[in-house]
Amino acid sequence: MLVGFISTYSVGDLPDEERAAYEWLKTSGMSHRFVRFEDLNGTTSKLDECNTVWWHTTERVQNWSIASSAEVIMTIQSYCERGGALFLTLLAAEYTHYLGIETIPPDRIVCGFWEGKTVMEGYPDLRGFHSFLNHSLFDGLQGGVYVWMPEKGEPYCEAVYSKKKNPDKGTVLAIERARVGFSDERKCIINHIVGKGKILSIGAHLYFNPKIQEFHHHRDLFLGNVFEELSHPPKKTSYCFFPKVSAQSETVHHMKPRKREIDTLEEKIGIVDSQPEGVKSSALTLTRENATDDFFDVTGERVFVMGEERKGVGEVWVPPIRLLRYLKWGVVQKGVIQWSDSGDVKFSSKPECVTRESNGDGWKIKETVLCRRKDPAAMVTLDYAGDGLTHLVIKAAINFRLMWPYPDDTVTVDRGKWNSKLQAFEFQDERRLFSSIVGSSEICYEKVLVWEQDITWEDGQFSVLNDGESSNEFTTGMVFDLSGKKDISINLVIAGMEGSIKEVQQVYQSSISDPLNYLKESREYYDRFFASCVAIDSPDQEFNDGYRWALVGTDRHFLHTPGLGRGFVAGFSETVPGWGSARPGYAWYFGRDSVWTCFAVLAYGDFEKVRDQLKLFGDYQDISGKIFHELSLSGVVHHDSADSTPLYIVLMGEYLSTSGDVKFIHSQWHRLEKAMIFLRKTIKNDNGFIENSNVGHGWVEFGPLAGSYVEIYLASCWAEALRQFAFIARTLGNEDVSNICEVESKTIMENIDKEFWNAETQFYDAGICIDSNNKTEISILPAIPILFGHLPFEKSQSVAQKFINDDFSAPWGVRIMSRKNPGYHGSRYHTGTVWPLFTGWVSLAEYETHLPEAAFQHIIANYQDYQRRSLGWVDEALHGETGEPAGVCRHQAWSEAMVCLPIIRGMLGLKVNAIKNLVTMCPHVPKEWNRLDVSNIRIGQHTLNFKFKKTPSVEQYRFKWSGSKPLTLELQPPTLNEIDKVKLMVDGEKRDFYVKQFGNCTHLQIPLELKDEIVRVSLNYLV
Template structure:
């Protein structure tokens, strides 16, 4: 349990004794720092806002969403080592170096080759020019034509085009070429149009621009520094992994993640979960907003509003090929568009959190119609009048398997969905109060007063997973009990009982949290929703532990998530892991896996809670007994930034940098025993 070392309310007059130095502009003062992770050649991706390169030791594929440009890019080089940087991937072997980078805002990529000795390398590729699955273009519209002119291959299908080449390449076949390598770099360019192909010939300024972007990004978001250098490093890599999920083409917004694609007859496959996902973005947005990237988080909300259903429901999945196949076809032909019951309550919760931290009042005013529609939609989903929204129109997180039996289509609801509904009522109330909708605000308060999660409590020390249409409860022991805890919806005694289950070996493994107890009769260690470990769940449980004072468990779970960037795909967090063995299942680069490594750091270790609406900042950092310092940089509230430094030897000193005059600061320093 926790030991309180310091509890101070720092009002304006008291702040005079603290440092009032304006927080430094890190983007001006920061030197170019190259971060690298090293490992064997395996999965990697290099993601720009308008183009993407994804590969592994076998081959590479090139994308400019929604278009798959090239597949099966291979060389005769024996590249065995891989180094991941913020802005590129470097593969090496036998004195050869290959660096792949994607200029931030270009529809193309550059590959730079060099060698310590003369060497000829042969390169082959497969033209693709197919749109991401699901593509409804008929196959005869995708007939390929390829020709070689001057220093490049030009591949066309009557609609789209891709260029691949460079001034040093020599054609050796219909889709292959060679390069004579030496100490002077040789360049291969891939682009979707003539103008971009020409710009990529002068690649060095674009490279520098990309490098500076990542340095500036790390200079303006919330960073922490502790004596644990591995923790500090892995936190940064998770920030970069999540940020790379933001793209600008075809729509500005956040995709769920990346991996190698599966070739599908009617399209170019889908590279991992590289679609726009509603609930993936919304869960991840808590991390984005917490580390201060309000601007790109807002773009995610705008996308959800643009594709919000007329009755107010928030979308679940939107492919990057949406403008090729059409919204009407997408909704008609496939069941994924509005398949989730949780996106809509999450939308209200996340939007209210965004307002609290950013105080972006203009955007919230512009969102009024969307907020009202979302709330009114949710009211209609309580079909039996028990005060709980149900999931008859979509899954309440669990999409299939034994945990969903009797849940979808038959109804009724889950602990997860009920907890989101309770929290969304509080959030909607806050939003309506700001928007001047007093009647709707009162309605939220009335509904909230009639709902309790007590009915889900089993009196066996854990929450039931689901409520069935006949009023009975599914007795499975799941990780979903973390949801009401991380929102602070239950009393301390109930929370600590639930945490006994969550922290037991039934749920928690050395690499994270299973969805369901391994002693449940339906447990399947490789079942997607039947026993696997998700970093998402691990993050939920970490937040729940921190919320109720179980700091050691929270810290342990946070480290499990942070360190995923060191394995499998260097610099990325895995989507799903086997429940019994430390083996990956699913996709290699998943955005919300990184979000749920970041958020426990910010909410647990750093303990940051900002409220720009009432100018209050609460900082309750948790220090390990061995830590002599903790530094938190760029705490953002609205448009203000703060730095906090805690030094601890025999005594403790605290320094705050920033424009603190207008803020009330509450500082609680906790030590883990």
């Protein structure tokens, strides 16, 4: 490839920024030629051999008459029309207007100094570009790139289109990316097709002589893609911003006359009762006789539905878009309509569905909401029984809102029509990339479809509200005739995807043709799910149900997004105005959230989903080696936290030790090495700690606990990452690497104890600051190194005991910081709220330090949340003083996980090494329980079951192992401090034992070898 670098200057007189760009080109490996505008002389001879001609300038085009002369313009036009490519950067981006290619020039032209504000106060300013979904310009960069970290007062120029303007002839390929969001105030990358050639303009942020060279590797990969793109013939693309579309009125179907439809299905679907005999109802059911405004969700792998108990369905998402903004129904009796949210509603939640029951004068309707397990479709079934109703009326709003962080109008549903054969509405966006269908199993008596207007039912028919609040959406209405009917089931299906309308029709037809299968497949899924997970049965039924709901609540967050992958999203909540109109809670993939969730998923035995999550991390690893913090379901990646990368390594090690899947780990070794290289580059001091500086936040983003360059949380994550990396390396045969990392891990643990211990407070500080004044606030952050076992036992237990008091613990969980701290505020995210996550951390730390009573109380605090508000689910955050919801999400993955993990790894005390076929069990069964049955503990491909029973004089353990190879079990049960009163029996024979003391907690050390027969252990007490 030959690139002609064109300039108004001679090569010896180039300004600094242009010179830096030319020097970059000379070292890029591409052939290059320096060309002056004045050398063109009306001929393309200087350009003909060049694949691409590049003009990079920080000066206005209008200042250079030579560049805008008629001869030069004709020469460059001819070059492009015959197949040449022109690359215009910074202020050169306005040149398309001078060339006569573009009729509307960039309207945002600046030449001065950077005055922009960072998106997140206290963090570096990051600027770059992002495409619509993805574009080949960003291959290897996950659809977008940061190229500049500006400082205030740094020289700056731009020639871009603002929010108010779009190019007339060109296509917007990318808009500005700024830290965690996008801005269509800067439309940065524009493509023009000119005859057989093209012009690509990048009007901002692309510097070769910046003060901070943080993103030069990303910039270079991006520019490699740019020149590769410019070397190919031009082609049109649908993957662009702000496409030109036809008028809405051409595709809108307005109201039909009020008459019975003559359209019929070719084969009318029979009415199927949604609760027929033979389909067993779930035993795990929660019911509220009087529905509240609390949240509910129902999910499949490719669809999730959210709403409120009283109001019903609020949103239906098929990632990456929201198909439906609301769905409501009403019944007409004696000419008057009663909407379902206006009367009393009985609400029930089950793993497979939710139901809402409404009653009136002589009638009852049961609404069931459920999702397909694998397909992108949801169903709302309305079962009517009674007499006296004349019509059932349904209305819904359809808007293809692309998930955050894309701007509101990035995707617009612009085509809607009625398909009489399917008895359904069909919708597509302006690019014809997304499609959806909303229809019913019954013939529709009347229908209506309007654009950017609302509808209402009055005087026996639909009427249009011209002042409706609907924007960029269709409103649909359907009416069903109930006259003379005693019972009927109406099944509504909402299906959609990124794909053609024909593809959605296939999903829709398979769903509507067998609506009963929705319920059946969902129930069968949960039957299989429960059968494969660690099962626990205790004398406490509330505990048993709370644990099972937490299993469901955790698993519910596992989503499959075609084109991205499979993994756990962080949490669900309905979209609210204000903080981003397309943020359904935190319903996208997160780094740290997924890891802490997956620790629990590994513990209860769903290895396959954890493997999918690890693959997702690797697939979207930054070129630096960093693991993402956020991956929106719309495909936007943010690598802006310091803890995701070490936690990725920790999870990889935990996955290996629990599953024994060496083959998968070996396939990911190159990604692990890349992550480790990145982490080592963040070490700036002799203490060996990785740092937050220019990497992103560690744990605490705001408030008095924020601002340290190393948190105790992050330091501990690093120590554990080194330990797990050592384990992985040894398993793969890399002994030298393993030994180095093992030594480093121990050194980091010692340094944590040395540098964070505060002799004055007798507590570990939250963080180390650059000015050497530690963050001395008393917080729960030391729970992390305690639960990992990084700190001396005596200090750990002393610290953990302080979590028990009222300053930290409320009946609903643990606050992040003590109420005695002057910065404490019970409603603020990082300065006083109770997070079930923190409560789980503290519970694990308490079990690690043998404080089982407090640890179990914190488990109770977490699992009881599933009955308090959103039935079945655990909140993200609660007010530190009132216990009311205080977070973004009403249903959070790691909150659910922190019910499961402290039970399995804490209360049961299970530590698994599938590589060595070794299990350590240090149980702390609650004293008031006289029995406990645990089954399906997965160690590799095999399972361990055990039963526990006790009387005042005997404690019995019974173990059953399914593996063909013997399992080594290190049983460490607690016992009396008076050891002389204890007699150990194994399979009826007396055995000697060892004793280990943990503070006031005495444990036996009992090595066992389990084969295919049952092994019985008894502790007999002389009382």
